[in-house]
Amino acid sequence: MHDDVNDASVEIEIQPHPLLIKPSGNAFTSESNLRDTSCGLFALFPDELILQVLGYLSEDELNAVGATSKGMYGFSRAEELWKSLFIESPACKEHFTWRGTWRRTVLNLSETSEARIALPNLFSDALYRPFHMSQVPLGPFVSRIPLQNQILRFSDMSAEEFNTKYSNTPFVLTSPVKDWPGFGEWTYKTLVSKYGDIKFRAESVDWRLRDYVAYMENQSDESPLYLFDRAFVEKTNSEMEAGFTVPDCFGKDFFEVLGSDRPDRRWMILGPERSGSTFHKDPNATSAWNAVVEGEKYWIMFPPDSPPPGVFVSEDQSEVTSPLSIAEWLVGFHKVARRIPGCVEGICKAGEILHVPSGWWHLVVNTQPSLALTQNFVPTTRLPAALEFLDKQRHSISGFNCERVKDPYALFVQRMEEQYPGELKKAMEALEAKYNRKTKWEMLVEDKKGSSGGFSFGFAGGDDSDDD
Ligand SMILES: O=C(O)CCC(=O)C(=O)O
Ligand SMILES: [Fe+2]
Incomplete structure (x- = not known):
């Protein structure tokens, strides 16, 4: 028994890969590795390079290469290759049937009609790792939050309290969303029954909501495609807009002065368990609220001047590199991150709303399939931060239409002066x-x-x- 609360890694169970591919280390105790004995000259390349080369092939070519040997068959089955093929295919833009994996969806194969050859002698981290990461249990990372890290929770808050005490502090409000007309009425299933044929944005694709939900309910991606739609109000004929209200405590949103020149400000977010957002700060030094309408989210946050471990920020803060998937970050960095002073963690359940202060780093992972609404805003006490950002970090400004708005800082100042x-x-x-x-x-x-x-x-x- 381990009782180190932070030692999440010890509880990870190793699952067998569907083709029985194993991590590279196993090659040391085996007589041969298919990647060396059955891939011809490809064996000279590192596994990642083999995958990169296969990334140039069409679906027929990929299947043909996969038919040449057991080793190449293993490489040809890598799901990220099929995901790229599908996303670039015409079917992705039209109607398709999600078949549970990217490969089966490209080839329009049912699970039972897809051949599956066991490869217990293929040892490759590049092939095993994405599968392994898709299986890492989240429980140990999102539970037993150290007392000093626990996010503040309030049943409600006044505008006065927010402005004087909490505008630079992450917290969860436990009540307001439960009073929304849409709360309890909107679930991703009810949304599909009403808006199933409407296309919503999920990263680089626009899919009908029913296709996204079919994907969401039956996939095992390391980083599941995340639905993040900025036009949900228009797409639901303002029905969803009528279902929510911004909690009073957040007060005035000064970016409203920008009118139609304002960057996108609100999104509907939908994703399966394990989907989420890797570390980032919200754009243009805005604050945000994020309301969970269905499901549950785990948040881990760091103050503005404390970039999380595993995230690299250029000196002028204009470039942020966070190369890891959520699961990789949890496995590699969560334990040390939790011990860094300033780290804040919490669970936001259905009916609760979380405040992200401007400039705070955050990573979010859905611990259940989740539907959420989020909105960015500039409250009174963070107005200086927004002005400073627009003035001093011009190359990091995002979301403005640069044809129409040449100087977002000047425009904001002018509109504030007027109003x-x-x-x-x-x-x-x-x-x-x-x-x-x-x-x-x-x-x-x-x-x-x-x-x-x-x-x-x-x-x-x-x-x-x-x-x-
Ligand atoms: O619910 C999430 O995944 C977090 C979304 C988020 O951080 C954002 O919209 O900036
Ligand atoms: Fe965010």
Whole structure:
């Protein structure tokens, strides 16, 4: 028995791959590896390169290569190859029947009519890893949240409390969504019965809702396709709009002054268990609320100046690289992440709404099939943050129509001046005070440099290590 609450990795059960392919390490205790004995000259390539080369083939070519040997058969079955083929195919844009895997969907095969050759002597991490990641149990990562990390939960909150205390703090509100007219009425099944033939956006594809739900209910992808639709209000003839209200505590949303020049602000989100969002900050320093209408989500968040482990941010913050899938990040980094001061974690259940303060990093994973609504906004107390972002991080601004809006900062300032001059003045003064503080601090550092000939932050002892 392990009682280290953070040691999630020990509880991962190893599942057999559907073709019995195994991780590369097993080759050491086996007489031969099909990737070396049955792939011809391909055996000279690393597994990832073989997959990359196969990525150039059409479905017929891929099947033909797969028919040449058992080893190549194993490589030809990699689901990511078939996913790309399907997404590029005309069928993906029209009607299709989801068959449970990308390969079967491309070939329009039922599960029972697809041949399956067992490959117990094929040892390949590249082939085994995506399957393994699709099976990693989420339970150990999303439970036993350390006390100091637990997200604040309130049954309700006043606008006054939000503005004075909580606009820069993640929290869950447990009541307001339960009063929405649409709560309990909308489930992904009721939505399919009404809007099944309407196409919704899921990453790079537009699928009829009924096709997406068929996919969602019967797939085993490492990173399931996630439905994220910005036009759900129009697509549901405003019926969904009538079903929700923004909790009063969030108050005024200053991005409203942008009118039709505003970037997209609200989305319907639908996905199966294990789908979700990898680490990011919301655009343009906006805050957000995220209401779970059905299902359940696990959130892990970090303050603005504390990028999560495994996420790399360029110095000017304009580029963020988070190369890992959610499951890979959980397996590789969750344990250490949880121990970093400032880390906030929580579960948001159906009927609850979560506040993401502007600038906070967040990763979200659905622990059940989930339907959610989310909206970005600029509340009074985060107005300085939005102004600062639009002014100082121009290359990271997103969502504006650059044909129409050449200078989002100037437009926002102008519209604020017209509609909320008092609020704008206060926000500008707050920014000025912040810059002045910074300047004084910088002067202090400069002074110190001047007097000691080399001031630097660091630990006493003059050790050269990179640790900080
Ligand atoms: O529900 C989710 O997956 C989170 C969505 C999110 O973070 C976003 O819309 O920015
Ligand atoms: Fe987000």
